[in-house]
Amino acid sequence: MSRADPIAGGYLLRALEYLPLAILALAWEALVRSGLVSPSVLPPFSEVVIEFFRLAGNGVIFEHAAISLRRVVAGLGLAIVFGVGAGLLMASSRPVRVVLNPVLGLLYPLPKSALVPLFMLLLGLGDASKILLIFIGCLLPIVTNAFNGARGVDEKLMWSAANLGADRFELFRVRFNAALPDILTGCRTGVAFAFILLINAELIFGQDGLGYLIASTGGLGAYPTMFAVVLLVVALGFVADRLFGLIERQTLRWRTTA
Amino acid sequence: MTAGADRIGETEPAPARAGAGLRVQGLSHSFGAGAQSILALSDVDLDIAPGEFHCLLGPSGCGKSTLLYLMGGFIPVQRGSVETARGPVRRPGPDRGIVFQNFALFPWKTVRQNVLYGMANLGVPKAEREARASDLLAMVKLDKFADHYPSQLSGGMQQRAAIARTLAIEPDILLMDEPFGALDAQTRSIMQEELLAIWQRTGKIVVFVTHDVHEAVLLGDRISVMSARPGRIATTVTSDFNSERDARVKRASEFARKVLDLSGLMHEQTLT
Numbered sequence: 001m002s003r004a005d006p007i008a009g010g011y012l013l014r015a016l017e018y019l020p021l022a023i024l025a026l027a028w029e030a031l032v033r034s035g036l037v038s039p040s041v042l043p044p045f046s047e048v049v050i051e052f053f054r055l056a057g058n059g060v061i062f063e064h065a066a067i068s069l070r071r072v073v074a075g076l077g078l079a080i081v082f083g084v085g086a087g088l089l090m091a092s093s094r095p096v097r098v099v100l101n102p103v104l105g106l107l108y109p110l111p112k113s114a115l116v117p118l119f120m121l122l123l124g125l126g127d128a129s130k131i132l133l134i135f136i137g138c139l140l141p142i143v144t145n146a147f148n149g150a151r152g153v154d155e156k157l158m159w160s161a162a163n164l165g166a167d168r169f170e171l172f173r174v175r176f177n178a179a180l181p182d183i184l185t186g187c188r189t190g191v192a193f194a195f196i197l198l199i200n201a202e203l204i205f206g207q208d209g210l211g212y213l214i215a216s217t218g219g220l221g222a223y224p225t226m227f228a229v230v231l232l233v234v235a236l237g238f239v240a241d242r243l244f245g246l247i248e249r250q251t252l253r254w255r256t257t258a
Numbered sequence: 259m260t261a262g263a264d265r266i267g268e269t270e271p272a273p274a275r276a277g278a279g280l281r282v283q284g285l286s287h288s289f290g291a292g293a294q295s296i297l298a299l300s301d302v303d304l305d306i307a308p309g310e311f312h313c314l315l316g317p318s319g320c321g322k323s324t325l326l327y328l329m330g331g332f333i334p335v336q337r338g339s340v341e342t343a344r345g346p347v348r349r350p351g352p353d354r355g356i357v358f359q360n361f362a363l364f365p366w367k368t369v370r371q372n373v374l375y376g377m378a379n380l381g382v383p384k385a386e387r388e389a390r391a392s393d394l395l396a397m398v399k400l401d402k403f404a405d406h407y408p409s410q411l412s413g414g415m416q417q418r419a420a421i422a423r424t425l426a427i428e429p430d431i432l433l434m435d436e437p438f439g440a441l442d443a444q445t446r447s448i449m450q451e452e453l454l455a456i457w458q459r460t461g462k463i464v465v466f467v468t469h470d471v472h473e474a475v476l477l478g479d480r481i482s483v484m485s486a487r488p489g490r491i492a493t494t495v496t497s498d499f500n501s502e503r504d505a506r507v508k509r510a511s512e513f514a515r516k517v518l519d520l521s522g523l524m525h526e527q528t529l530t
Contacts, residue, residue, distance in 0.1 A: 156362040159332045162350040164376030164427060177366050254366045254407040 043224040052228035061213065065232060068198055068209040071127055072240075075134025076194045080187055083139045087146025087183070088176060104143060112137040113200045120205045130201045130209070137197040138190035145189070149182025150175050181255065184248045191244050195237040210236075278308040278343045280329065280431055280463055285338035287324055298324045300488035302338070306480075311457055311464045313478035315471065315520070316527065321489020322467045323435055329465060330356050330433050342431065352380055355429030359436040361420040363408040369419045370395065370404040376427040387426075394422040397456070414445035418452075425456070431463040438473070450476060471520045475513060483520065485527035492527050495520070 025045050031037050032044040043051075055061040090097045115133060123129040153175050161174040176183075202211020210233050217225040282304040288297045298321040306312045314322040327333045329340050331349045340347040342354065350356075363372050370391055377387035395401045398418035408416050417437055424432065437453075438446040454477065457464050468474050474481045478497050485492045497516070 154360075154362065156358045156360065157364070159327075159330070159350065159356065160358070160362040160364075160423075161375075162332070163330065163352065163354070163356050164423070165352050165379035167379070170379060174364065177364070180366070252366075254409060 041223070043227060047224050048227040048231060051224040052231055055225065055228055061210075061229065061232065064208055064210050064213050064229075065236065067127075068202065068211070068233075069236070071130045071134060071209065072194045072198050074127070075131040075198075076138055076187075076190055078131070078135045079138035079142055079190055079194075082135075083142030083186070083190070084146045084183055086139075087143045087186075088150050088172070088179070090143070090147045091150030091179075092172075092175070100143075104140065107136070107140055112197055113204070116201050116204045119201075125205055125207050129205075130198060133201045134194045134197045138193045141189035141193065142183075142186040145182045145186025146179060149179030149186075152182070153178040181252055184244075184251065188241065188244045188248065191240050192237065195233065195240070199233060278430070279310070280304075280306040280465070281339075281341045282325070282329070283339050283341070285325070285328060285335070285340065287321070287328060287333070287336050297488040299328075300490045302489070302491055304482060304491060304494075306463055306465065309461045309463065311454075311466065311477055311479045313474040313481045314465065314467045314484060315474040315478075315481050315524065316469065316484030316489070317486055317524065318469060319489075320484040320486040320527070322469075322484050324489065325484075326356075326433050326435055326465060326467050329431075330354050332356070352376065352427040353429055354431045354433055355424035355427055356433040356435065357417070357420050357424050357437045359439045361408070361413075361416045361440075363416055363420055363423070365408050368405050368407055369400055369411070369422075372408070372419055372423045373426050376423065380427060390426060391422075394426055398422045398452070412445075413441050414449060417441065417449065421453070421456070425460075429462065431465065432457075434464065434466045436467050436469070439468070439470075446473075453477070471517050471524060475516045475520060481520065483523050483527060493523065 028042075028045040032039050032042055039047075052061075086096075086100060090100055112133060115136065116129075119129040119132050123132060157178055158171065158174065161171055166174060198209070199211040199214065202209040203215045206212030206215065210229055213229045214226055214233075217223075217229065282302055285299055285302040286297070287299040288295045290296055302325060304312075304325075314325060316322045324333070328335055329347065331340075331347045331351060331354065335347070344351075344353055347354070363369075364375065367375065373391040373394055374387055377390065382390070391404075392401070395404050398421060400415060400418055400422065403411060403415060408419065411419065417440075421437070434453075438449050441449060450473065453464075464477075466474075466477055468477075475497060480494055480496050482491045482494045484490065
C-alpha cells in the first residue's frame with residue numbers, strides 16, 4: 001500500500017501553498033512603504049515582525065497566549081463532546097430532535113458576541129464566561145454536521161450491521177463511524193469559530209488573554225505591538241486548523257486512498 | 259400442508275412447518291400512509307425448498323427488493339407471514355445473510371476486518387474466526403487484498419468481500435439484492451460462475467433478485483416472474499439447467515429459448 005505521495009514535486013506543491021501568504025506580507029510592506037497607507041495607522045509588516053520577536057523575548061505574550069489557548073481548548077472540547085452527542089442523539093431519536101430543533105433554530109441567527117455582556121454578568125470576568133461563549137458558538141456547526149452525517153448514513157450499511165449481529169451499542173458505533181467525516185468537518189469549523197469568539201470576548205471584557213492584549217495595546221496607540229499580537233492569533237488559528245486537518249486525514253485514512 | 263392462523267405469534271422453532279426452507283404466505287406491504295400509500299406487494303405466496311436457488315425476476319418497481327427485505331426482516335411484516343425453519347421472521351438475523359447491490363461494506367474497516375465483524379458480534383472464538391476469515395478470503399480470491407480498505411478495491415472485488423462477509427456468519431439462507439447489478443458484464447459473468455460454485459458447495463438457499471433475464475435463467479432453479487403495481491408473483495417457472503449449469507449453457511439453444519420465453523413474459527408484466 002503506497003502512503004503519502006512519493007513525487008518530489010509534492011514538497012514543491014506544499015511550498016507553493018504558502019506563496020499567497022508571502023505575497024500578502026510583501027503587499028502589506030509595499031503598501032505602507034509606498035506611502036499609500038500611513039504608517040501611523042498600519043505599521044509595516046517588517047516592523048510588526050520585529051516587534052513580535054521583542055515581545056516573544058520577554059515572554060509576556062506567551063503567558064496571555066496560554067490563557068487564551070486554555071479557554072479555546074476547554075470551550076471547544078465541551079462543544080465537541082456535547083455537540084457530537086446531541087447530533088447523534090437527534091439523528092436516532094425523534095423526541096430529542098423535536099426538543100432540540102427549535103433551540104438550534106434560535107441559536108443559528110443569534111449574534112454570539114451579543115451574549116458577551118450577559119455571560120460576563122452571570123459568570124464574571126474570568127475564564128468561565130469566555131469558555132461558555134466559545135462552547136455556545138461552536139456547538140452549532142458541530143451539532144448540525146454530526147446530525148446531518150448520522151442521518152445521511154446509508155440505510156443498507158445499518159442493515160448490514162444488524163444482519164451481522166450488531167447489538168444497539170454496535171449499531172451506534174457503526175453510525176458514528178459512518179458519520180465521522182461529517183463530524184470532523186463540523187469540529188474543524190468549530191476550531192475557527194472558537195478563535196473568533198475568544199478574541200471577541202476578550203476584546204470586550206478581558207483582564208488577560210490575547211484579545212485583551214489587542215484591546216489594551218490598540219487603546220494606547222501601540223499599533224506595532226497590537227498587530228504583533230494579531231499576527232500571533234492568526235498564526236495560532238492557522239496551526240490549530242492545520243493540526244486538525246492532520247488528525248482528519250489520519251482518522252479518515254480509509255477514505256483518501258485510491 | 260395448510261396455513262393456520264394458530265402459527266402466527268408462535269416463537270419456538272418449528273422445523274416441521276417450513277421444512278428447512280423459506281415460506282412466504284399472503285404477504286402484502288404498502289409504503290406511506292393514507293391517500294399517499296402505495297401498495298408495493300400484494301398477497302404474495304412463495305415456497306422455497308431447502309437448497310434451492312430461487313430468482314425473483316421483474317421490472318424495477320415490482321417490489322422484488324421489498325419482498326427480499328421482508329424475508330431478511332429489515333422491514334417489518336405488515337400482513338401475511340415469512341417463515342423459516344427457525345420460525346416467523348421478525349427482525350434481521352444471522353440465519354439470513356444479505357448481500358446488497360452497492361456492497362455496503364464498512365469503509366473504515368479493511369477487507370479482513372469486514373469479514374471478521376459478524377463473527378465477533380456472534381461470539382465466534384478468536385482463533386476460529388481468524389481461520390474462517392482466511393479460508394473465505396482465499397475462496398473469494400481476496401487473500402492478497404485482506405488488508406486493503408474497500409475504497410482501494412474494484413467493484414467486483416468489493417462484492418466478493420461482501421459475499422465473504424455474509425458467508426462468514428454461516429447463514430442458512432443467502433439473500434441477494436441485484437448483487438452484480440453494479441458490475442461490468444465481464445466481471446458479472448465471472449461472479450455468476452463463482453456464486454454458483456459457492457452455492458453448489460454450501461447447499462444454502464439463495465434468493466436472488468434481478469431484472470436481468472439471462473442472469474435469472476443462468477442461476478435459478480426456479481424463477482418467480484413478478485409484475486408491478488401492485489407487486490405480485492405473476493408466475494413461477496422451473497429452469498431446465500439444474501444438472502450442469504455454468505456459463506457454457508448460455509450458448510445452448512435451450513437457454514436461448516428460455517430467455518426468449520421469459521423476456522416475453524417480462525415484457526407483458528412490464529406493460530400491464
